[in-house]
Amino acid sequence: MATTALDFLPAPLRSLRLKTKQQELLLRVSTLALIYVLAFAVRLFSVLRYESMIHEFDPYFNYRTTLFLSENGFSEFWNWFDSESWYPLGRVVGGTLFPGLMVTAALLHRLLRALSLAVHIREVCVLTAPFFAANTTLVAYAFGREIWDSGAGLVAAALIAIVPGYISRSVAGSYDNEGVAIFALLLTFYLFVRAVNTGSLAWALASAFGYFYMVSAWGGYVFIINLVPLYVLVLLVTGRYSQRLYVAYNCMYVLGMLLAMQIRFVGFQHVQSGEHMAAMGVFFLLQVFFFLDWVKYLLNDARLFKSFLRITLTCVITVGALALGIGTASGYISPWTGRFYSLLDPTYAKDHIPIIASVSEHQPTAWSSFMFDFHILLFLFPAGLYFCFKRLSDATIFIVMYGLTSMYFAGVMVRLILVAAPAVCLISAIAASATIKNLTTLIRAKSKSPQAASGKTTGSKAAAKGAVDQSLPFQHNAAIALLLGAFYLLSRYAIHCTWVTSEAYSSPSIVLAARGHNGGRVIFDDYREAYYWLRQNTPPDAKIMSWWDYGYQITAMGNRTVIVDNNTWNNTHIATVGRAMSSYEDEAYEIMQSLDVNYVLVVFGGVTGYSSDDINKFLWMVRIGGGVFPVIKEPDYLVNGEYRVDKGAAPKMLNCLMYKLCYYRFGELTTEYGKPPGYDRVRGVEIGNKDIKLEYLEEAFTTSNWIVRIYKVKPPKNRS
Amino acid sequence: MPRATSDAKLLIQSLSNAYAATPTNLKIIDLYVICAVATALIQVAYMGLVGSFPFNSFLSGVLSCIGTAVLAVCLRIQVNKDNKEFKDLPPERAFADFVLCNLVLHLVIMNFLG
Numbered sequence: 001m002a003t004t005a006l007d008f009l010p011a012p013l014r015s016l017r018l019k020t021k022q023q024e025l026l027l028r029v030s031t032l033a034l035i036y037v038l039a040f041a042v043r044l045f046s047v048l049r050y051e052s053m054i055h056e057f058d059p060y061f062n063y064r065t066t067l068f069l070s071e072n073g074f075s076e077f078w079n080w081f082d083s084e085s086w087y088p089l090g091r092v093v094g095g096t097l098f099p100g101l102m103v104t105a106a107l108l109h110r111l112l113r114a115l116s117l118a119v120h121i122r123e124v125c126v127l128t129a130p131f132f133a134a135n136t137t138l139v140a141y142a143f144g145r146e147i148w149d150s151g152a153g154l155v156a157a158a159l160i161a162i163v164p165g166y167i168s169r170s171v172a173g174s175y176d177n178e179g180v181a182i183f184a185l186l187l188t189f190y191l192f193v194r195a196v197n198t199g200s201l202a203w204a205l206a207s208a209f210g211y212f213y214m215v216s217a218w219g220g221y222v223f224i225i226n227l228v229p230l231y232v233l234v235l236l237v238t239g240r241y242s243q244r245l246y247v248a249y250n251c252m253y254v255l256g257m258l259l260a261m262q263i264r265f266v267g268f269q270h271v272q273s274g275e276h277m278a279a280m281g282v283f284f285l286l287q288v289f290f291f292l293d294w295v296k297y298l299l300n301d302a303r304l305f306k307s308f309l310r311i312t313l314t315c316v317i318t319v320g321a322l323a324l325g326i327g328t329a330s331g332y333i334s335p336w337t338g339r340f341y342s343l344l345d346p347t348y349a350k351d352h353i354p355i356i357a358s359v360s361e362h363q364p365t366a367w368s369s370f371m372f373d374f375h376i377l378l379f380l381f382p383a384g385l386y387f388c389f390k391r392l393s394d395a396t397i398f399i400v401m402y403g404l405t406s407m408y409f410a411g412v413m414v415r416l417i418l419v420a421a422p423a424v425c426l427i428s429a430i431a432a433s434a435t436i437k438n439l440t441t442l443i444r445a446k447s448k449s450p451q452a453a454s455g456k457t458t459g460s461k462a463a464a465k466g467a468v469d470q471s472l473p474f475q476h477n478a479a480i481a482l483l484l485g486a487f488y489l490l491s492r493y494a495i496h497c498t499w500v501t502s503e504a505y506s507s508p509s510i511v512l513a514a515r516g517h518n519g520g521r522v523i524f525d526d527y528r529e530a531y532y533w534l535r536q537n538t539p540p541d542a543k544i545m546s547w548w549d550y551g552y553q554i555t556a557m558g559n560r561t562v563i564v565d566n567n568t569w570n571n572t573h574i575a576t577v578g579r580a581m582s583s584y585e586d587e588a589y590e591i592m593q594s595l596d597v598n599y600v601l602v603v604f605g606g607v608t609g610y611s612s613d614d615i616n617k618f619l620w621m622v623r624i625g626g627g628v629f630p631v632i633k634e635p636d637y638l639v640n641g642e643y644r645v646d647k648g649a650a651p652k653m654l655n656c657l658m659y660k661l662c663y664y665r666f667g668e669l670t671t672e673y674g675k676p677p678g679y680d681r682v683r684g685v686e687i688g689n690k691d692i693k694l695e696y697l698e699e700a701f702t703t704s705n706w707i708v709r710i711y712k713v714k715p716p717k718n719r720s
Numbered sequence: 721m722p723r724a725t726s727d728a729k730l731l732i733q734s735l736s737n738a739y740a741a742t743p744t745n746l747k748i749i750d751l752y753v754i755c756a757v758a759t760a761l762i763q764v765a766y767m768g769l770v771g772s773f774p775f776n777s778f779l780s781g782v783l784s785c786i787g788t789a790v791l792a793v794c795l796r797i798q799v800n801k802d803n804k805e806f807k808d809l810p811p812e813r814a815f816a817d818f819v820l821c822n823l824v825l826h827l828v829i830m831n832f833l834g
Contacts, residue, residue: 199798199805199806199809200809200817201791201794201795201798201814201817201818201820201821202817202820202821204821205817205820205821205824208824242805243797243803243805243806244805244806246793246794246797247794247797247798250790250793250794251790251791251794251821254783254786254787254790254791254825255787255821255824255825255828257783258780258783258787258825258828258829258832259828261776261779261832262828262831262832268775268776268779271779290793295735298735298738298739299731299734299735299738300738301734304727304730304731304734307727307731308731
């Protein structure tokens with residue numbers, strides 16, 4: 001219809017008329033551009049609701065290091081020894097972090113400066129994650145086109161732009177490694193699949209660089225270095241070995257491994273740790289396979305080849321087993337780490353490593369959070385798997401394996417939903433795109449067939465197919481109904497994602513918001529109040545003891561030395577703090593003296609009803625402390641296996657340091673109308689010890705809503 | 721036992737016969753690969769004798785040899801005329817890719833040699 005209208009236009013304008021191919025291209029590019037903008041814009045809720053600020057815990061460390069990097073340069077950063085954390089041990093920051101994120105942000109900052117845009121590094125850090133999420137949509141489009149077609153690519157880009165599982169880690173302000181790592185992960189996979197499809201060294205090299213970026217950004221690179229060999233192995237077993245695969249894998253593995261070794265935190269792990277041995281094994285296996293293939297090609301004689309095969313295989317297996325055995329026995333190849341074990345066996349961490357089990361994002365995933373994070377993708381995923389199996393190719397096998405393994409891992413640990421999100425989006429996109437395409441072909445074929453009778457359209461394939469399918473009754477109407485249903489589902493998905501982003505995932509968790517009595521929003525900014533107090537009112541060399549969750553924030557915002565922080569590299573040190581918190585005051589005083597502690601900081605939610613406070617985390621402190629110091633026993637703090645803080649609580653619980661610091665002077669306070677004084681709004685009970693006297697510490701500062709309480713450790717008494 | 725030796729003899733004979741028909745440019749690549757692998761083996765043997773103390777130096781030495789060998793094998797696959805999988809790939813492009821990969825490989829090795 002548009003073409004007829006254009007016919008009336010003057011000649012120069014008529015030349016602007018686009019052919020169908022060009023129209024399609026224009027449509028595709030503009031859709032992609034819109035998706036790009038959408039992916040960025042939807043992540044800005046947190047900036048609108050609160051302010052341009054860094055969220056949560058780890059991002060504060062990343063921000064602090066980025067600041068250091070942009071002020072002192074790369075070489076200083078690389079050799080940075082940080083004496084402000086892990087007092088008195090300190091931390092070799094340059095050698096114990098993944099520098100990818102900081103370097104990226106610092107480069108972006110420098111680039112913007114070069115373009116004479118005077119932005120603060122904080123704004124760059126806040127917007128890094130949304131920027132990379134937007135880039136991820138482009139990669140998802142390219143990946144979708146590689147494994148299916150450009151339609152599926154577009155749908156995948158649209159789905160991944162707003163999938164809550166990914167947004168949860170990439171809203172503006174969540175300046176964490178995952179923000180850039182998911183981009184790097186998907187890019188590596190895309191380039192690798194591309195290399196397998198083309199068999200080109202250049203693509204394999206590109207995928208090695210993608211892998212390098214991933215290694216520099218996030219510890220999750222272990223997933224790549226295990227998934228890719230697994231994929232190669234599956235192709236070998238199913239008889240899909242090709243020389244394209246040989247080229248892609250070997251080039252990617254050798255170069256990727258070498259590049260990864262340049263990251264100091266990873267170092268020699270690629271040749272020493274058990275987690276990386278699968279890749280090496282598959283590398284050697286591929287060489288053997290290639291060699292056998294080549295000999296077979298040369299020989300052209302089945303009997304001779306069989307005897308040759310027997311000899312070689314026996315040799316290779318013996319040598320491989322010997323090497324592995326000697327390597328493990330001599331301690332050269334280190335065994336798997338705890339986090340890896342807990343991936344394979346979900347109950348491992350709970351029994352063996354409390355420090356891993358204590359983090360809520362390492363818990364197994366509940367069904368509801370799958371539903372919350374994936375919504376309709378959860379139903380589209382199996383359908384997409386069906387389509388993938390129907391049109392099996394090297395690329396679809398890869399995406400199926402990526403989807404299935406990452407889904408398994410997502411079930412084991414909440415935070416790994418993030419890794420599964422791209423795969424789920426891609427596979428669901430295949431389902432959505434293929435279904436809609438089928439339906440529209442049906443509808444168009446039907447509407448075209450009368451035209452074909454009048455001789456207007458050429459006998460296209462679709463029309464011919466429609467003519468054959470006409471035997472089915474109500475096909476046209478059913479197709480329209482199904483199409484409407486699909487659009488309804490997809491629009492529900494969009495609504496759900498927007499709602500989840502605005503309600504659940506945009507909270508900075510450093511500023512808390514709650515609904516007041518009259519329905520208005522109440523903001524609790526106690527954390528920053530406390531950290532600024534520390535910054536202004538304590539001596540610059542003061543040492544602050546708190547539970548490790550708050551370490552990064554204290555060093556970044558309060559600019560003071562902490563005993564332990566979120567980089568949980570030294571379990572004993574954390575256990576010492578846990579022991580101090582769960583001892584009586586006089587014992588704790590000795591520990592604090594030995595650690596040179598000047599101030600103790602606790603987080604307490606009893607007044608506001610903020611539930612993730614130190615009293616609720618306290619059992620983990622006891623467990624972690626008890627894991628190293630057997631003096632601390634968990635049953636001492638429980639009554640009949642029950643954790644309580646009211647009158648019926650265990651005597652040790654009522655008098656330990658943490659209880660005293662949290663509930664000091666709380667007995668005088670009325671928190672809720674109609675309840676006795678000292679009513680804890682989180683636990684919903686009246687506290688058991690209202691008359692708390694502190695002997696070795698004194699209250700220094702309590703924030704306006706009592707969320708953070710800071711105590712000063714008194715100097716030792718004079719000898720009398 | 722005699723059957724096995726005669727088998728082995730036959731095997732080697734037919735292998736060398738078949739290999740004689742390989743084009744010269746592929747033979748040159750083969751020689752290059754063998755040379756690289758032999759260098760890697762010598763380095764591993766030396767490591768066994770002397771110890772692997774500057775581990776990064778040892779690794780970069782061995783990996784540069786292995787990397788060279790693997791890349792050369794890839795090149796061999798791509799320029800092989802009998803190979804149906806790579807009919808569309810011109811040998812010039814294959815060689816350019818090969819040079820690029822080698823460049824990256826050895827730049828990284830130089831950085832790693834330390």
